[in-house]
Amino acid sequence: MAGKPKLYYFNGRGKMELIRWLLAAAGVEFEKEFLEKRKQYEKLLQDGFLLFQQVPLVEIDGMQMVQTRAILSYIAAKYKLYGKDLKGEAILDLVLVSSEDLIEEMIVGYSLGSSDHELIQFKLNGRINKKKSATRVFVFKRADLQKLRKLVREVDWTEEFIDLK
Numbered sequence: 001m002a003g004k005p006k007l008y009y010f011n012g013r014g015k016m017e018l019i020r021w022l023l024a025a026a027g028v029e030f031e032k033e034f035l036e037k038r039k040q041y042e043k044l045l046q047d048g049f050l051l052f053q054q055v056p057l058v059e060i061d062g063m064q065m066v067q068t069r070a071i072l073s074y075i076a077a078k079y080k081l082y083g084k085d086l087k088g089e090a091i092l093d094l095v096l097v098s099s100e101d102l103i104e105e106m107i108v109g110y111s112l113g114s115s116d117h118e119l120i121q122f123k124l125n126g127r128i129n130k131k132k133s134a135t136r137v138f139v140f141k142r143a144d145l146q147k148l149r150k151l152v153r154e155v156d157w158t159e160e161f162i163d164l165k
Contacts, residue, residue, distance in 0.1 A: 004029050004030050004031050005023065005028065005030040005031070005058055005060040006031045006032075006033060006058070006060075007019060007020065007030055007031065007032050007033065007058055008033050008035060008055055008056065009032075009035065009055050009056045010055070011034040011035075011036055015055075015056050016055070018096060019071055019072065022075050022076065023075060026075065026079035026081055028075075028079065041055070049064045049066075050066060051066050052066055054066065060078075061078075069096075072096045
């Protein structure tokens with residue numbers, strides 16, 4: 001089994017915050033190495049760990065991963081946080097990608113009864129748009145497809161498209 005993930009970042013909040021939240025939500029213990037001196041950052045650069053010359057950097061499963069979005073996707077997939085379907089994946093992606101604008105005051109808290117899941121509390125920023133959309137959505141379940149086929153067959157399509165040249 002691989003060791004704990006190791007997180008490299010400056011001593012403070014920022015792009016590493018989401019990664020810490022996601023690991024905490026997955027119940028994963030991790031190590032932190034704060035870059036408090038320029039020499040620490042330069043050593044990571046010299047060792048070739050910072051592909052884009054920037055942090056955050058996460059060592060996990062024998063890899064040195066950079067780019068917050070890639071790290072978040074890997075953690076979510078590895079610890080099965082995406083849910084059971086595409087909708088669950090999309091919702092988690094929305095929260096993770098938009099979190100800087102969308103979420104604040106996130107707290108990973110209590111266990112949910114005897115479950116191995118934990119409660120995550122957060123405050124959503126923004127307002128709800130209560131305007132109705134002018135877009136009409138067709139409900140094809142109620143369509144009379146037999147009638148549609150009949151109507152389409154009755155049209156002389158050669159005649160209809162002749163003037164388009």
